[in-house]
């Protein structure tokens with residue numbers, strides 16, 4: 001009875017949002033999946049950033065692609081119109097998956113939503129629901145001894161959410177971002193039609209959606225490339241006191257991407273170490289049993305700021321441990337790190353991929369996970385990374401971090417220029433990720449206002465010095481900034497928007513296009 005009443009209220013809400021509509025379609029759309037439950041509304045009003053809070057008009061919990069088709073048809077065809085955003089796991093920073101009270105959030109991730117993953121062992125791919133979390137994709141493929149090739153550092157993110165951006169981690173230098181490892185997509189476009197697309201089928205939509213910030217359609221299925229899964233990982237950290245030595249060695253290691261497996265590492269990242277406190281080092285649970293020396297004792301000898309290069313070598317049950325040792329040794333010999341600073345550990349592949357989750361549990365237990373996160377992610381061209389180091393790390397931040405700072409390079413030739421994602425105009429560019437947490441503490445340097453202000457200073461420094469950075473997981477508030485961000489790609493991006501979502505219904509939380517409910521382009 002209570003459930004029925006709630007449902008009626010939800011339908012009434014939707015009628016208020018859309019005004020006069022086709023009631024048959026409304027009932028079909030909303031039969032059991034629409035909700036205005038207070039707790040659910042509260043939870044989708046927020047995201048990981050914890051900076052922007054906006055309550056939607058209603059939430060749709062789809063059980064199939066058809067539920068999404070019905071909703072988007074309604075939004076597109078009703079005279080009043082309303083906006084719709086897919087929400088994966090809500091790990092955006094600036095309300096990118098939010099809609100406001102005149103919209104509906106489509107909650108893609110969550111238990112019993114969408115069909116289960118289907119692995120095609122012989123063809124080496126898996127078909128997954130757009131809201132599937134990467135941790136569950138991994139669990140399903142491991143049953144067949146297979147795994148996706150390209151990852152994010154953290155696995156509690158949805159497939160639709162990461163491929164709407166790019167999806168990057170230390171494998172990207174070799175395999176490209178996650179969007180370079182997708183064979184096919186099923187997408188419900190802004191006109192409410194289902195379209196299957198791939199490199200050679202409806203390719204304009206395929207490329208638009210990859211890195212497309214949710215602007216062109218809702219991804220309901222993705223076909224992800226797989227490889228035989230390694231069983232174990234040799235995980236190594238080496239330290240540098242000198243920034244240019246650190247970046248020189250990173251660039252050398254990623255230049256080996258075309259070499260056979262035995263002659264390169266499988267994962268290359270890096271980060272800045274200012275101190276060993278939890279808030280700066282929560283990202284991983286690394287411990288080196290063979291070298292338990294404290295990093296701080298090395299820092300005491302080499303200056304307060306160290307740079308850590310993080311690399312891995314994957315291996316299989318059948319691998320010969322001695323040859324793994326030799327391969328690692330041969331690669332390390334070519335590098336110029338602080339000699340006593342080799343930290344090594346060895347662990348199952350799954351534990352390595354899921355390393356950030358352990359750290360998440362630690363932070364949660366101390367109440368430090370749900371704080372505001374004014375994160376800033378930038379792609380910096382290789383030729384300007386030294387200027388960035390001087391102006392930002394040493395200058396604006398004064399070597400204070402307030403959270404992990406990741407720095408690692410990638411090869412542009414592993415990224416498909418046809419996709420919507422925007423990267424700098426150089427063969428090699430760095431990800432610089434300032435993953436900062438704001439705290440209510442007496443230390444003014446850690447407040448949200450202070451950290452947000454530093455982010456603004458960093459962006460204006462890059463603009464004034466013409467560094468040529470591009471934001472990753474971009475956030476802007478005016479269309480002109482989006483036009484500047486896309487540069488030469490803007491024309492194609494806006495043309496694709498006109499074709500696939502002409503009323504600008506989708507993912508309005510990105511603030512790229514304003515909804516156009518007066519448009520005559522919809523079918524009447």
Ligand code: FAD
Pocket residue numbers: 047048085086087088089090091092093096097108130131151152153154157158159160161162164165166167168169213214215217218219220473507509510
């Ligand atoms: P949401 O926040 O729910 O949505 C993000 C955007 O995608 C919204 O605009 C939404 O409308 C759209 N969207 C979501 N699902 C769909 C869909 N099915 N179809 C179409 N559009 C959709 N990124 C990396 O690349 N590498 C990392 O290592 C990495 N680590 C992270 C670690 C943490 C702790 C956090 C919080 C984020 C990290 N990210 C990383 C960023 C992350 O990839 C993005 O924030 C991503 O969007 C999160 O996925 P989500 O499912 O939470 O998306």
